[in-house]
Amino acid sequence: MPELPEVETIRNTLKRFVLNRTIKNVQVYWGKIIKNPDDVEEFKQLLMGQTIHDIKRKGKFLLFELDDITLISHLRMEGKYSVHYKDEPVKKHTHVIFEFTTDDELRYNDVRKFGTMHIVKKGEEYTQKPLIQLGPDPFDKEFTLDYFYKKLKSTNRSIKAVLLDQTVVAGLGNIYVDETLFKSSVHPLKKANKLTKKEVGEIRKQAILTLEEAVKQGGTTIRSYVNSQGEMGMFQQELSVYGQENKECPNCGKPITKMKVGGRGTHVCLNCQKL
Incomplete structure (x- = not known):
């Protein structure tokens, strides 16, 4: 998608x-x-x-x-x-x-x-x-740390489920949620209301940085995605965990695990993202 x-x-x-x-x-x-x-x-x-x-x-x-x-x-x-x-x-x-x-x-x-x-x-x-x-776009000024922290504190859903919820933040999908949580060292199954404000701040920062870099590189080539000129995106070369099942984690060398979270295929390093 x-x-x-x-x-x-x-x-x-x-x-x-x-x-x-x-x-x-x-x-x-x-x-x-x-x-x-x-x-x-x-x-x-x-x-x-x-x-x-x-x-x-x-x-x-x-x-x-x-x-x-x-x-x-x-x-x-x-x-x-x-x-x-x-x-x-x-x-x-x-x-x-x-x-x-x-x-x-x-x-x-x-x-x-x-x-x-x-x-x-x-x-x-x-x-x-x-x-x-829709909730605020990650690049919107309304997507503040206070707004985000308040939203996460109000639900006991997993952090991955909340990040995929377009009414909380608009635009994040399966690929970039996995990448964001890996870069934040947060397990996707961790309850949103159990996150510290420091962890929430890191997730917010990494979501913005990950999306900014992906925009610069034209998006991610997954299956049949092409832009309107038929050009394939290049961000797939930068993916750390998404689609990297059984490959070495770029941080610790342990194998990347694929699991289901809320029915969605989810990629995680169980060593770097402890529950």
Whole structure:
């Protein structure tokens, strides 16, 4: 699944190609992706004639800011955007095409068909679903140590489960949670309300640093992830524990263990991250 760094990479890449493009027509081949409005024809009509002025991100969501509406897109498992000339063949699993008044178009491809699109009135993005449910982004000024510590103290769930909860902090997924907890020397099963403020501060710091580095390197190549130009991310070369089962821990040399936490595959060094 594309996580925050991958979505940020997609955002930055798309901005180079689609800003100031005006949408002439929209083709929808899989209507279940469209969540708001619930009528596909209305969705198409709302977008036609609109110009893309900016692309923002909140957690794992992309926000296409147009004239008076915002298109909110979540890629879920394998959603991808790419820009093509109109005469290029349309690939299998392409479900939405935004045709511009120029000779190119933006295509949304999704093998799993899990992605979602919402249209909301511009300026109301954060006051309604789906964004109203999200916690602060790790890069937001609202993601303070006091906020984070208070949230963790209020639950006896495992720290991994809390970090994956998008209502607490938006954008962290399985890959970067495992990496963050390893760098913080915290076991993923440790109860969130049992963490000291020093430990919470370290987790917060390492989450931000890990994501910043991943953004610099264009995200993580896991399975089929590519950015909107078809380029593979490079952060996989920097992963310490995720996907490293039975390999040596880079800190102590003990084997990395894979376990289940809340139904999610979790990678941990049991020597460095003691429970």
